[in-house]
Every structure is written in C-alpha cells, then in structure tokens.
Amino acid sequence: MDNDAEAHQDDEPNEYSSPACFLHELTPDITGIGHAAEGLDDGVIRWRKIVRPRLIEMRAAIRANDRKRMDDVIRTRLSGLLATMQGRIVSIYWPMKAEPNLIPWVKNSLPSELAFALPVVIKKGAPMEFRSWSPGESLIRGVWNIPIPEHGASLVPDIVIAPVVGFDKRGYRLGYGGGYFDRTLAVLARKPYVIGIGYAQAAIETIYPLKHDIPMDVIVTEQSCVSYASSSRLASTLEIADSKSV
Numbered sequence: 001m002d003n004d005a006e007a008h009q010d011d012e013p014n015e016y017s018s019p020a021c022f023l024h025e026l027t028p029d030i031t032g033i034g035h036a037a038e039g040l041d042d043g044v045i046r047w048r049k050i051v052r053p054r055l056i057e058m059r060a061a062i063r064a065n066d067r068k069r070m071d072d073v074i075r076t077r078l079s080g081l082l083a084t085m086q087g088r089i090v091s092i093y094w095p096m097k098a099e100p101n102l103i104p105w106v107k108n109s110l111p112s113e114l115a116f117a118l119p120v121v122i123k124k125g126a127p128m129e130f131r132s133w134s135p136g137e138s139l140i141r142g143v144w145n146i147p148i149p150e151h152g153a154s155l156v157p158d159i160v161i162a163p164v165v166g167f168d169k170r171g172y173r174l175g176y177g178g179g180y181f182d183r184t185l186a187v188l189a190r191k192p193y194v195i196g197i198g199y200a201q202a203a204i205e206t207i208y209p210l211k212h213d214i215p216m217d218v219i220v221t222e223q224s225c226v227s228y229a230s231s232s233r234l235a236s237t238l239e240i241a242d243s244k245s246v
C-alpha cells in the first residue's frame with residue numbers, strides 16, 4: 001500500500017507541513033460575545049473577502065516549473081484515489097486563475113474507466129448543473145468566461161472534484177465566494193463523494209465554517225491526500241450508487 005492510500009484510510013487529518021504564513025494574523029471580527037448570529041456571519045464573510053485574493057495571488061506566484069511538478073503529483077494521487085471507481089461519473093473543472101490543471105489527466109484516462117462532467121453556473125445565486133463532457137466535445141464560454149459543455153446532458157455525478165482557493169484542517173473549502181458548490185451539494189438527493197484539489201500552500205487553520213458550508217470528503221494536494229470522511233463513507237456512497245443502478 002502506498003502513502004496516499006494509507007493517508008486516505010486515516011480518519012484523523014494529518015498536520016500540514018507549511019501553513020500559509022500570514023493568515024493566522026487575519027482573524028474575522030467574531031470577538032464580541034453576544035453578537036447576533038447574522039452579525040457573526042457578516043464578519044466571517046468580510047474576512048473571507050480579504051483572505052481569498054491573498055490566497056489566489058500566492059497561487060498565481062508559483063513558478064511554471066514548480067507548478068508542472070506539483071500538478072503531475074496531484075494527477076498521480078488522483079489516479080490512485082479513483083483507481084477502483086471504474087464507470088463512475090466524475091465532475092472535474094476547467095482550470096482558471098492558476099488552479100491545478102487536471103485536463104491532461106482526463107485526456108489520459110481510458111474511455112471505459114470514468115465518465116466526466118463539468119459544472120455549469122445556470123443562474124447567479126442558484127445551484128449549478130453538471131453537464132456530461134468528454135475530451136474533444138465542444139465547449140462554450142459560461143460565467144466568468146469558464147468553458148462549459150455546449151451540448152452535454154445534465155446529470156448528477158458520483159464524485160465531484162472541487163478546486164479550492166483555501167481549505168482548512170477539518171476539510172472545509174473556501175472558493176471564489178459565489179457559494180456555488182455548497183448550494184449545489186445542498187440540493188442533491190444523494191451527496192456525491194467530494195474531492196478538494198489545491199496546492200498545499202492553500203491550507204489555512206480554519207475558514208470559520210458557517211451553517212451553509214459543507215466539508216469535503218478528501219483533499220488532495222502535491223503534499224498529501226487526507227480523508228475527512230468516515231472510512232465507510234466512500235464505500236457507502238458507491239454502494240448507494242450501485243443499488244440505484246440495479
């Protein structure tokens with residue numbers, strides 16, 4: 001068994017080796033005991049607006065050579081993680097703003113191994129749709145100019161791969177502030193297995209999770225593959241998917 005598989009079986013998250021150096025200095029204004037819950041949320045949302053651009057900037061500053069090496073490691077870890085999931089529908093993402101690029105991994109995946117989908121923002125402030133996509137099929141520009149499938153069928157993936165702007169020690173994700181992944185996961189009848197993807201430098205102590213934040217099941221970086229779900233969650237996710245298709 002390799003290190004990834006071992007880490008994946010642990011229920012306890014590993015320690016991060018290199019926390020972002022400045023982020024511990026930035027704490028949201030949640031010190032006032034007796035704040036209304038709403039006021040508390042506002043403080044956290046304001047804090048996230050400060051932290052996001054810093055994390056995005058740090059990611060953009062990674063040199064091309066390093067990025068290539070880190071993306072290779074992430075793609076290899078992902079292959080290991082999904083090795084037993086033949087036939088599953090996996091939602092990926094089209095990389096932007098220096099997110100790890102998984103497209104070469106998708107292109108190298110044998111057609112029979114996995115089926116792919118991409119997330120599509122249909123309406124601001126609403127859940128996303130997932131559209132079937134295979135390499136070679138036509139893409140058009142969606143919100144933020146992100147490429148989306150032009151014709152793909154709408155479907156519910158078994159596995160959702162979500163890029164992170166930041167992630168914390170309990171597996172919570174900080175994204176671009178649209179709330180799209182949380183809204184989408186909240187309305188699905190069966191929660192897919194959610195894999196967060198990012199560079200290790202995106203690790204922060206906490207995102208100060210709010211009621212709507214849904215933690216990821218596993219986070220893959222170039223340094224680790226850490227599972228936050230109970231060890232039975234992956235198995236039960238896939239069993240439920242199987243029983244549906246019988």
Ligand SMILES: Nc1nc2c(c(=O)[nH]1)N(C=O)[C@@H](CNc1ccc(C(=O)N[C@@H](CCC(=O)O)C(=O)O)cc1)CN2
Pocket residue numbers: 093094095096099119120121128143144146163175176177178179180181
């Ligand atoms: N590559 C990639 N594709 C992806 C995502 C992603 O994180 N990465 N998404 C993951 O969700 C969805 C797009 N996410 C989006 C998130 C925010 C906004 C947006 O308009 N943000 C507002 C700020 C919101 C706020 O701060 O209140 C803006 O920039 O004006 C647009 C798209 C789907 N596709």
Ligand SMILES: Nc1ncnc2c1ncn2[C@@H]1O[C@H](COP(=O)(O)OP(=O)(O)OP(=O)(O)O)[C@@H](O)[C@H]1O
Pocket residue numbers: 045048173174175176177178179180181182183184186212213
């Ligand atoms: N399930 C939900 N229902 C209603 N509003 C939600 C839900 N999830 C998130 N939101 C709202 O979306 C906004 C942004 O949320 P958050 O800070 O978690 O975004 P994010 O995870 O960084 O964004 P994204 O997933 O788009 O990358 C917040 O104002 C939040 O209240």
